[in-house]
Amino acid sequence: MSGTTLAPERPVTAAPARSTTGWLRNPWRKPRFLQAVTWGYLVWSIVPVVIAIAFSFNAGRSRSTWQGFSFRWWYEDAFDSVWNDPALRSAMFQTLRLSLLTMLIAVPIGTAFAIGIDRWRGRPATTANFFMLFSFVIPEIILGVSLFLLFSNLLQGAVRLGTTAQIIGLVTFQISYPVIIVRARLLSIGPEYEESAMDLGASPTQALRRVLLPLLAPAILASSALVFADSVDNFVTVRYLSGPASSEPLSVKIYSAARSSPTPAVNAAATVMLITTLTAIALAWFVYRRITRSRGEVVSSAGLADF
Amino acid sequence: MRYPRWYWGSFTLPGSVWLAVFFVLPFYVVLSVAFGTVDPLFRLPLPVYQPWWWSFATFQTTLEKFYAGDRIYFDPLLRTLMYVAAASLICLVLGYAVAYYTARHAGRWKGLILVLLISPFWISYLMRIYAWQSLLQPDGYINDAGGLFGLSPVIWIGRPVTVVLGLVYGYIPFMILPLFGFLDRIDQHLLEAGRDLGAGSFETFRRVTLPLSKPGILAGLVIVSLPMFGDYYTNNLLGSTSTSMYGNLIDSAVGQAGQGPEAGSLVLILVALVMIPMLYYLRSTRRTTEAA
Numbered sequence: 241m242s243g244t245t246l247a248p249e250r251p252v253t254a255a256p257a258r259s260t261t262g263w264l265r266n267p268w269r270k271p272r273f274l275q276a277v278t279w280g281y282l283v284w285s286i287v288p289v290v291i292a293i294a295f296s297f298n299a300g301r302s303r304s305t306w307q308g309f310s311f312r313w314w315y316e317d318a319f320d321s322v323w324n325d326p327a328l329r330s331a332m333f334q335t336l337r338l339s340l341l342t343m344l345i346a347v348p349i350g351t352a353f354a355i356g357i358d359r360w361r362g363r364p365a366t367t368a369n370f371f372m373l374f375s376f377v378i379p380e381i382i383l384g385v386s387l388f389l390l391f392s393n394l395l396q397g398a399v400r401l402g403t404t405a406q407i408i409g410l411v412t413f414q415i416s417y418p419v420i421i422v423r424a425r426l427l428s429i430g431p432e433y434e435e436s437a438m439d440l441g442a443s444p445t446q447a448l449r450r451v452l453l454p455l456l457a458p459a460i461l462a463s464s465a466l467v468f469a470d471s472v473d474n475f476v477t478v479r480y481l482s483g484p485a486s487s488e489p490l491s492v493k494i495y496s497a498a499r500s501s502p503t504p505a506v507n508a509a510a511t512v513m514l515i516t517t518l519t520a521i522a523l524a525w526f527v528y529r530r531i532t533r534s535r536g537e538v539v540s541s542a543g544l545a546d547f
Numbered sequence: 548m549r550y551p552r553w554y555w556g557s558f559t560l561p562g563s564v565w566l567a568v569f570f571v572l573p574f575y576v577v578l579s580v581a582f583g584t585v586d587p588l589f590r591l592p593l594p595v596y597q598p599w600w601w602s603f604a605t606f607q608t609t610l611e612k613f614y615a616g617d618r619i620y621f622d623p624l625l626r627t628l629m630y631v632a633a634a635s636l637i638c639l640v641l642g643y644a645v646a647y648y649t650a651r652h653a654g655r656w657k658g659l660i661l662v663l664l665i666s667p668f669w670i671s672y673l674m675r676i677y678a679w680q681s682l683l684q685p686d687g688y689i690n691d692a693g694g695l696f697g698l699s700p701v702i703w704i705g706r707p708v709t710v711v712l713g714l715v716y717g718y719i720p721f722m723i724l725p726l727f728g729f730l731d732r733i734d735q736h737l738l739e740a741g742r743d744l745g746a747g748s749f750e751t752f753r754r755v756t757l758p759l760s761k762p763g764i765l766a767g768l769v770i771v772s773l774p775m776f777g778d779y780y781t782n783n784l785l786g787s788t789s790t791s792m793y794g795n796l797i798d799s800a801v802g803q804a805g806q807g808p809e810a811g812s813l814v815l816i817l818v819a820l821v822m823i824p825m826l827y828y829l830r831s832t833r834r835t836t837e838a839a
Contacts, residue, residue, distance in 0.1 A: 278648040356556065499784065
């Protein structure tokens with residue numbers, strides 16, 4: 241019952257006076273200062289990006305002074321717009337190619353690894369998992385430079401810098417996401433479902449394919465979206481492993497342009513990246529809702545946290 | 548056990564092989580490059596793969612640049628430590644306030660605030676820093692806003708404060724979410740118990756909330772500071788050569804002819820620098836997964 245007596249409204253109305261000190265002494269008062277900090281932070285974190293998106297529609301060459309609205313940097317300019325600049329256009333497709341292939345390689349390997357590590361407990365499993373988590377926390381520059389040195393020295397003849405090397409780098413950097421997400425889901429599922437499937441006569445492989453994998457689908461989906469989106473945004477690893485200029489994805493082009501003399505075409509390119517990422521997330525979220533709803537599961541904030 | 552022993556082990560095989568070839572092996576190459584030599588004609592690194600022929604000359608010269616002679620690497624290292632410390636601390640204080648408010652007081656706004664807190668993860672780091680680079684231009688909106696209050700335009704790019712705030716802006720989402728996770732899990736009844744036992748709101752915070760969120764604080768600090776140690780792009784977009792950090796040393800050495808062994812040595816030193824926080828983080832996450 242103490243919960244009701246301590247309900248937030250009660251002490252406020254019971255406060256003897258509306259004086260400032262009375263309000264200050266009330267332990268359940270609304271924390272106006274924290275509220276201001278939080279909303280201030282949210283504005284600070286979002287508004288610069290919104291302004292950057294708006295400037296992709298700038299009519300002039302400036303990315304910091306507004307000169308009127310136009311689609312010049314999207315497609316109207318015959319040479320310098322995102323759609324017509326051959327370098328930016330091919331970079332868009334390179335971004336999509338790298339992210340899709342990374343997702344298709346990293347998610348199956350990572351999912352299998354998570355299932356294996358969850359069921360097979362032993363020293364080798366612990367060691368492998370340690371390296372997996374290690375790849376998750378290591379500063380990206382270390383991974384990028386060491387892979388660059390690997391491909392430009394020991395594996396010089398086998399893997400050339402460019403698309404293949406970039407995908408390998410991205411997979412190495414992203415592989416831990418599906419491992420972590422799928423493993424968290426495995427822990428919450430428990431072994432019971434598979435055990436009952438096998439009691440009913442399923443072979444281990446059947447139980448895996450027809451019971452466990454459907455149960456893991458939301459986690460696999462969430463990690464696919466995450467890996468795809470993160471690969472679109474990646475530029476540290478990808479930049480070190482780029483070969484010829486044609487192998488540079490959007491992110492690397494944006495980085496180089498931002499360091500020289502950027503036009504609003506850079507804003508437009510960055511907006512394209514953002515739209516790609518958000519589309520992937522939205523698509524995954526939509527499918528996720530359909531899967532979980534058809535099973536009658538409640539979409540919880542834990543599901544949201546997967547994303 | 549109805550599964551044969553090798554069954555589950557085979558699942559981890561592709562991932563383990565991948566990590567062995569593309570994560571562990573590259574480190575051996577870094578060692579071989581760092582302790583190798585340079586082709587005198589083409590200035591390309593000549594790695595030495597046999598440990599018994601390793602030469603530590605370049606590694607030692609690199610190390611000496613931190614403390615001996617002109618100490619040209621000393622300033623970037625010191626700056627890195629100071630910037631990372633300052634930025635992590637701001638991330639912690641600001642992030643704690645936001646996470647605390649969201650977990651305890653957001654009420655019906657909680658869902659919206661959470662989505663807004665997660666949204667920076669879907670916007671590329673590059674775009675977020677580029678957005679600030681544009682705002683901070685001499686003719687950008689920040690100077691325009693200052694002009695409304697009668698301030699004359701300021702050159703923001705290249706100042707330490709700009710770089711530190713850029714780091715805060717870039718990495719603070721990674722601080723807020725783990726903190727929120729820990730603060731959200733705190734049982735409301737513990738706080739009420741603290742109150743019932745006579746503690747004021749500050750005392751309850753200090754003796755109940757703060758100790759319970761300590762693992763979140765430590766995890767958050769490690770998560771935001773690790774990438775900052777290797778960050779060179781924030782500084783390249785918002786800073787200048789007078790604000791260059793450790794990551795910039797590596798980044799400029801990688802591209803330069805004849806600097807291969809030096810780049811390798813710098814990477815090794817960075818690995819040694821971040822090893823302790825990394826191991827700490829791995830150990831603490833393992834403990835929480837085991838407890839779960």
